Amino acid sequence: MKAMILDAPRRPLRLADLPRPEPGPGQILVKVKACGVCRTDLHVVDGELAEPKLPIVPGHEIVGVVEQTGRGVEWFEPGERVGIPWLGYTCGRCRFCVAGRENLCDNARFTGYQIDGGYAEYTVADARYCFPIHGAYGDAEAGPLLCAGLIGYRSLRMTGDGERLGIYGFGAAAHIVAQVARHQGRRVFAFTRAGDVQAQEFARDLGAVWVGESEEKPPEELDAAIIFAPVGPLIPAALRAVSKGGVVVAGGIHMSDIPSFPYAILWGERVVRSVANLTRADAVEFLALAPKVPVRTEIVTFPLAEANEALGRLRSGRLRGAAVLIPT
Ligand SMILES: [Zn+2]
Numbered sequence: 614m615k616a617m618i619l620d621a622p623r624r625p626l627r628l629a630d631l632p633r634p635e636p637g638p639g640q641i642l643v644k645v646k647a648c649g650v651c652r653t654d655l656h657v658v659d660g661e662l663a664e665p666k667l668p669i670v671p672g673h674e675i676v677g678v679v680e681q682t683g684r685g686v687e688w689f690e691p692g693e694r695v696g697i698p699w700l701g702y703t704c705g706r707c708r709f710c711v712a713g714r715e716n717l718c719d720n721a722r723f724t725g726y727q728i729d730g731g732y733a734e735y736t737v738a739d740a741r742y743c744f745p746i747h748g749a750y751g752d753a754e755a756g757p758l759l760c761a762g763l764i765g766y767r768s769l770r771m772t773g774d775g776e777r778l779g780i781y782g783f784g785a786a787a788h789i790v791a792q793v794a795r796h797q798g799r800r801v802f803a804f805t806r807a808g809d810v811q812a813q814e815f816a817r818d819l820g821a822v823w824v825g826e827s828e829e830k831p832p833e834e835l836d837a838a839i840i841f842a843p844v845g846p847l848i849p850a851a852l853r854a855v856s857k858g859g860v861v862v863a864g865g866i867h868m869s870d871i872p873s874f875p876y877a878i879l880w881g882e883r884v885v886r887s888v889a890n891l892t893r894a895d896a897v898e899f900l901a902l903a904p905k906v907p908v909r910t911e912i913v914t915f916p917l918a919e920a921n922e923a924l925g926r927l928r929s930g931r932l933r934g935a936a937v938l939i940p941t
């Protein structure tokens with residue numbers, strides 16, 4: 614099969630011919646129809662995440678069709694459409710797993726990071742971490758739901774139920790979260806890089822009530838903010854924008870250093886927190902909610918072999934919505 618592989622960080626991905634993987638016990642072999650490109654893939658390629666398996670096939674927003682099931686798999690049949698997200702394995706035994714917080718599992722393994730992912734024609738996955746995909750979505754349209762959607766939704770939940778929501782960085786996750794937030798009756802305030810007219814227009818199209826640049830003061834105090842851009846200085850910027858008791862959620866896996874800031878902007882019971890990974894319960898909940906909103910994803914498709922181009926466009930912010938790779 615054709616696959617795009619990362620041999621070492623800070624090198625372009627390489628198109629390779631790999632043997633088609635065999636599903637082991639509990640696994641399914643999936644013919645990949647589409648795989649979304651997530652900012653986490655960029656952090657892996659750019660060497661900002663420390664522990665990738667190398668070489669690795671990146672990609673953890675996988676939509677495909679079950680080709681073959683391994684021994685003991687009873688809940689998927691060949692021909693069924695499935696989604697494969699970032700969370701690829703948890704131990705079920707550590708104190709986090711036992712407490713229902715498997716997103717924090719001490720022994721977790723992640724798709725496209727420690728487990729070969731979806732930048733390929735085929736992939737194998739532990740069936741317990743795969744999900745059926747609703748018929749309302751095309752293959753490519755469903756891709757971004759699997760990480761931008763799932764982790765974006767978890768980030769949104771962590772903000773509480775405040776009505777005035779700031780979103781910093783208006784890419785794949787933000788465009789999904791904005792739709793869910795509006796559906797929940799919240800008002801969205803979008804913050805973009807200075808001069809990023811395209812992202813500002815995108816935010817307005819998705820119903821943001823106010824659009825501005827990241828250091829700007831919004832016209833009213835916010836109840837909460839989510840930061841999707843991997844930019845540490847946005848933490849103090851967002852703290853300055855939220856009211857007393859407000860929550861600032863960092864939704865990404867990596868961020869540049871956070872500059873020091875005066876205690877006064879945290880005072881008043883403001884909270885800063887990160888969101889890590891997802892649980893399977895998050896996936897079930899969000900994948901059921903998405904078609905009801907209904908969440909529509911805006912995508913730009915690339916052939917699998919052009920994965921480097923897709924990553925480059927994401928790195929430089931030249932994308933409206935989410936990039937999705939299509940194996941042909
Ligand atoms: Zn565990």
Ligand SMILES: [Zn+2]
Nearest residue numbers: 651653760761
């Ligand atoms: Zn992701």
